[in-house]
Amino acid sequence: MKAPVSWIKEYVDLPADLTTEALTDRLTALGLKLEAIEAAGAGIQGPLVIGRVLTQEKEPQKNGKVINWCTVDVGDANGTGEPQGIVCGAHNFGPGDKVVVILPGGVLPGNFQIAARKTYGHVSAGMICSAAELGLPDDGAHGIVVVPTDGPEPGTDAREFLGFGEEVIEFEINPDRAYALSLRGIAREAALGFEAPYRDPALRETPAANDDGYPVVIDDAIGCPVFVARSVSGFDPATPTPEWMARRLEQAGMRPISLAVDVTNYVMLETGRPIHGYDRDTLRGPLRVRRAAEGERMTTLDGTERTLSALDLVVTDDSGVIGLGGVMGGATTEMSATTTNVLIEAAHWDAVSMFRTGKRHKISSEAGKRNERGVDPTICEAAADRVVELLVELGGATAEPGVTVVGVPPQPEPIEIGTDLPARISGMPIPAETTIAHLEAVGCAVTVAGDRATATPPPWRPDITQPYDLVEEVVRIVGYDQVPSVLPRRATGRGLTRSQRLRRRVGRTLAGAGLVEVISFPFVGESTWEALGLPADDPRRNTVGLANPLSAEAPAYTTTVLPGLLEAAGRNLGRGAPGVALFETQTVATPSEAGAAPIYGVDRRPTDAELEALLAAIPKQWTELGVVLAGEHERAGWWGPARPAGWQDALAVVDRLTTELGVEITVESAAVMPWHPGRCAKVTAGETVLGFAGELHPNVCRNYGLPERSAAVVLDLDALIGLTPAVTPGPTFSTMPLAKEDVALVVDQAVTVASVEAALREGAGELLESIRLFDVYVSEQLGKDKKSLAFALRFRAPDRTLTAEETAAARDAAVARAAERTGAVQRA
Amino acid sequence: MSGPNTDYDPVEVTPLKAEEVDAARDAALAAIAAAQDLEELKQVRIDHVGDRSALALANREIGALPPAARKEAGQRIGQARAAVNKALAERQAVLEAEHEARILVEEAVDVTLPTDRCPTGGRHPLTTGAELIADIFVAMGWEVAEGPVIEAEWLNFDALNLGPDHPARTMQDTFWTEPAENHLVLRTHTSPVQARTMLTRGVTEDAPIYVVCPGRVFRTDEYDATHSPMFHQVEGLAIDEGITMAHLKGTLDHFASQMFGEGITTRFRPSYFPFTEPSAEVDLVCFVCRGIDSEDCRTCRGEGWIEWGGCGIVNPRVLRACGVDADRFSGFAFGMGIDRTLMFRHGLEDLRTLFEGDVRFTTAFGSEI
Numbered sequence A: 001m002k003a004p005v006s007w008i009k010e011y012v013d014l015p016a017d018l019t020t021e022a023l024t025d026r027l028t029a030l031g032l033k034l035e036a037i038e039a040a041g042a043g044i045q046g047p048l049v050i051g052r053v054l055t056q057e058k059e060p061q062k063n064g065k066v067i068n069w070c071t072v073d074v075g076d077a078n079g080t081g082e083p084q085g086i087v088c089g090a091h092n093f094g095p096g097d098k099v100v101v102i103l104p105g106g107v108l109p110g111n112f113q114i115a116a117r118k119t120y121g122h123v124s125a126g127m128i129c130s131a132a133e134l135g136l137p138d139d140g141a142h143g144i145v146v147v148p149t150d151g152p153e154p155g156t157d158a159r160e161f162l163g164f165g166e167e168v169i170e171f172e173i174n175p176d177r178a179y180a181l182s183l184r185g186i187a188r189e190a191a192l193g194f195e196a197p198y199r200d201p202a203l204r205e206t207p208a209a210n211d212d213g214y215p216v217v218i219d220d221a222i223g224c225p226v227f228v229a230r231s232v233s234g235f236d237p238a239t240p241t242p243e244w245m246a247r248r249l250e251q252a253g254m255r256p257i258s259l260a261v262d263v264t265n266y267v268m269l270e271t272g273r274p275i276h277g278y279d280r281d282t283l284r285g286p287l288r289v290r291r292a293a294e295g296e297r298m299t300t301l302d303g304t305e306r307t308l309s310a311l312d313l314v315v316t317d318d319s320g321v322i323g324l325g326g327v328m329g330g331a332t333t334e335m336s337a338t339t340t341n342v343l344i345e346a347a348h349w350d351a352v353s354m355f356r357t358g359k360r361h362k363i364s365s366e367a368g369k370r371n372e373r374g375v376d377p378t379i380c381e382a383a384a385d386r387v388v389e390l391l392v393e394l395g396g397a398t399a400e401p402g403v404t405v406v407g408v409p410p411q412p413e414p415i416e417i418g419t420d421l422p423a424r425i426s427g428m429p430i431p432a433e434t435t436i437a438h439l440e441a442v443g444c445a446v447t448v449a450g451d452r453a454t455a456t457p458p459p460w461r462p463d464i465t466q467p468y469d470l471v472e473e474v475v476r477i478v479g480y481d482q483v484p485s486v487l488p489r490r491a492t493g494r495g496l497t498r499s500q501r502l503r504r505r506v507g508r509t510l511a512g513a514g515l516v517e518v519i520s521f522p523f524v525g526e527s528t529w530e531a532l533g534l535p536a537d538d539p540r541r542n543t544v545g546l547a548n549p550l551s552a553e554a555p556a557y558t559t560t561v562l563p564g565l566l567e568a569a570g571r572n573l574g575r576g577a578p579g580v581a582l583f584e585t586q587t588v589a590t591p592s593e594a595g596a597a598p599i600y601g602v603d604r605r606p607t608d609a610e611l612e613a614l615l616a617a618i619p620k621q622w623t624e625l626g627v628v629l630a631g632e633h634e635r636a637g638w639w640g641p642a643r644p645a646g647w648q649d650a651l652a653v654v655d656r657l658t659t660e661l662g663v664e665i666t667v668e669s670a671a672v673m674p675w676h677p678g679r680c681a682k683v684t685a686g687e688t689v690l691g692f693a694g695e696l697h698p699n700v701c702r703n704y705g706l707p708e709r710s711a712a713v714v715l716d717l718d719a720l721i722g723l724t725p726a727v728t729p730g731p732t733f734s735t736m737p738l739a740k741e742d743v744a745l746v747v748d749q750a751v752t753v754a755s756v757e758a759a760l761r762e763g764a765g766e767l768l769e770s771i772r773l774f775d776v777y778v779s780e781q782l783g784k785d786k787k788s789l790a791f792a793l794r795f796r797a798p799d800r801t802l803t804a805e806e807t808a809a810a811r812d813a814a815v816a817r818a819a820e821r822t823g824a825v826q827r828a
Numbered sequence B: 001m002s003g004p005n006t007d008y009d010p011v012e013v014t015p016l017k018a019e020e021v022d023a024a025r026d027a028a029l030a031a032i033a034a035a036q037d038l039e040e041l042k043q044v045r046i047d048h049v050g051d052r053s054a055l056a057l058a059n060r061e062i063g064a065l066p067p068a069a070r071k072e073a074g075q076r077i078g079q080a081r082a083a084v085n086k087a088l089a090e091r092q093a094v095l096e097a098e099h100e101a102r103i104l105v106e107e108a109v110d111v112t113l114p115t116d117r118c119p120t121g122g123r124h125p126l127t128t129g130a131e132l133i134a135d136i137f138v139a140m141g142w143e144v145a146e147g148p149v150i151e152a153e154w155l156n157f158d159a160l161n162l163g164p165d166h167p168a169r170t171m172q173d174t175f176w177t178e179p180a181e182n183h184l185v186l187r188t189h190t191s192p193v194q195a196r197t198m199l200t201r202g203v204t205e206d207a208p209i210y211v212v213c214p215g216r217v218f219r220t221d222e223y224d225a226t227h228s229p230m231f232h233q234v235e236g237l238a239i240d241e242g243i244t245m246a247h248l249k250g251t252l253d254h255f256a257s258q259m260f261g262e263g264i265t266t267r268f269r270p271s272y273f274p275f276t277e278p279s280a281e282v283d284l285v286c287f288v289c290r291g292i293d294s295e296d297c298r299t300c301r302g303e304g305w306i307e308w309g310g311c312g313i314v315n316p317r318v319l320r321a322c323g324v325d326a327d328r329f330s331g332f333a334f335g336m337g338i339d340r341t342l343m344f345r346h347g348l349e350d351l352r353t354l355f356e357g358d359v360r361f362t363t364a365f366g367s368e369i
């Protein structure tokens, strides 16, 4: 909402020495937030005067442009009284026109210094100004400002004519303060802020309703409780809007259109009450307000044909629907350039209905904005009367004696409040008298009985409906800046939860392992699954879809952490990183089978059963941990060549993380996209499949711009955290001497290290302290399908030094078990 | 290895002749002193105290002397040998020390060689920022509450006094899941976590609610330098007996000073949020210029204050819908953007750097923020 300071001051006597900054500071403190102070003409210095063009010679230039060599009468403003020679490139003016001239020595916005200078073969002494050059709103023509012939005489300072020096305050108006979408409301707040005398522009004597007015019938008194209609005749549609009114409309951000329309807009800005004007000669029979029939059609004055809903409020006459009540008028009865007889409608509309209709038809209008937030229902007569007054005064019209008033304004409900409530809620010592005085200051009618008060809000405050609304009114006048700063003393929290602590531990472990965390958007689509090579029946394709996605490419919420992570990896490599190791934790989801989530009322808590039904309808969501390793895993350097990331690095991350958390896992090979079918491990802990790790499928690497052999991990982080032991049992270990035995076992290629190791471990018995594979060897001698696995076995007893015989026996037992289980043969 | 003593040829020393013994001793001492390294000293040792050295041979001959001469000769030889051995040991120590020092010098490396074989990791500042905030509140006895990002419409809107026709619903353009009739949304704020906390935990005199809810939220904003369809919020909720706006102010002042430095406080301005009544915008004293000579400050753009978030007293309508006795308990709530907070705390110019995953961005923050 933009409000010229001079307009505000029409209704409130502010202290004479009050600066605009002090005014806006106070209004911001009261809840009308300052957005900007605009001062037209700011940045313009020096001689800016009215000039009259005496001569204008068109001079074509080599570059194809035509310039105007003008002489301009600027009175005595140039000190000589002689005509001023000025070159001008614009063409929307001619000899005899009055224009705005800035003379040498002047400065235009943007510190544009004006001096006499040679150009196009002339000395151009100044500039004929366009709206844009003056920092005024451009009317779209990009032309020179042409001053009406009855404007000021040449040589006069142009500032007053242009409205310069006038400050316009732009406020950010919160939805609950719809009354401040008017000068009436803003001035009222200023009066409140400075305890200054206030004149309500909507407080006026209006003629009493009579039976001579235009007939109006309300069928839906809930949708439209009040309808006031007034008429004028003999309006001269050719009369221009007076300069002062046009300027105020522009300052308030509205474009002047025609006098009749401008008057209705002016009164709307003044009072907050949207007004609709009809060309009375186009109306057929009585006006009627009703809900539309489903599917009924009409064309609004913006030329759009609309199909109506049974919830839309409409105004009709005998011809059918002629307006979407309170939102937008119809094309057939709109005021035009030939309208001489005007019917003025000032009606009060149900705010919720206005909001729904505006939303349904995607209409955003100044009238709708006010009607859907709530307008004072008691000022319809005053607003209509003000319109009549202005049309008579400015447009030569005659007021018709008929005054139609149908319906009665809804009454605000009284609210009971403890007079100490503002003090109790604000934490400030606000006495009862102050509470009562402040409630009265905002317009409430207050009666007091002991420590209780009953406050009836004023009609322009439909937002005040409960005691806490009254508290806000009192506290904002006392001042939010007066609220003391006190820490609550009773918080008795139990710290972070275990899973919160474990998630931090996971992040720190991975960062410590050289991985960098990323955060990606969770939006995916068909192309995502194609890039990942997921089969058609892959459950990960079963997503929670979005009804209104930002991109048609990604219309669903993801079921896996990988897509964003892979894109981030590709982006890093594309930006020249030699390699990346990334991790991400992402909430993933699968659709709920439970159907629609219920919508309950809010006048009570849902029952436990209702709550359970609500929670059951929410899609299952859990946290996935993803890792992507691509390019150089260890860098090249003076120590040697780079080592590219591979499947083993992915498994190393899994190992490091599960070791850190104390979760014992097993891995086995698996074939799952997007991994390489021969280089993918399924990671399991007990019965729980935690996820997969290994090398990415070459196609997937290609699709994401990653080098071949890039690797990835996906783990169910919630499951992993759930398996983490609460208390790590303290380890016991022997300090007796260590006995070492190395064995080399030849097995078939298909036999896994894990199976050989498990057999060795089992066979070696209790004396075995650790086992570790230290070499894998293949050769022609061994045979094509064979490999040799070299294990270091380490034995130790808790209580004694092992003898060579004991160690050898344990080793032999281990080898024997491996032979039995895996067909291993010990190499000589 | 060549030295002055290499060709030493021991002369025969007659033990009884003092001048001969002294000469042999002096020759040994001179050789010892002249030895330049351990190799040379080793040779000196062989030549002058070895089995075939003059003094050793002379020593051996003492036994053949007449008994009367033995004592004197023995003493003379013994003293000479002791002097030589002592000098040897001393020289040995000096040369060993020199040797070791030389090795250390020779082993010097260029310590400016790069050591970045294994690149550094890092945690995302949004993660560590949320943790920092959580820690500030946990230290005050608050708890950290969480909830799902795909949320029931009723919890995201209705329960928070944002009815189906509330104009505020158009202020937050919401992602709806398909079909929209299922009444599920990507949560537009973390406030449904507050509703869940009240609904599932309830409030009693002995168990007040003090929770902070950091989390990810979504709005249908086009992605640019200052807008993102996904961002992060932290909201707080306190419900207890006698909670006032003063407690809200105290809590936010403490939060501000912990987050931005001692002396950084907040300012309230009246505002409107359906969830709260009375409602306030929270501004933060600019932690760069501290509101003094702000004209050229880039952080607050000359305002001296930075818009930080919204807050207020929990609307009794919300308490009612969430099953809290609004006559006995009152509460306050607040919320601010974590992304935005980090942007001005760390001088980030483009919101998108948070979501691009460029490792150069994240590693700059390390593991804590």
Ligand SMILES: [Zn+2]
Pocket: B286, B287, B288, B289, B290, B291, B294, B297, B298, B299, B300, B301, B302, B303, B304, B305
């Ligand atoms: Zn600053």
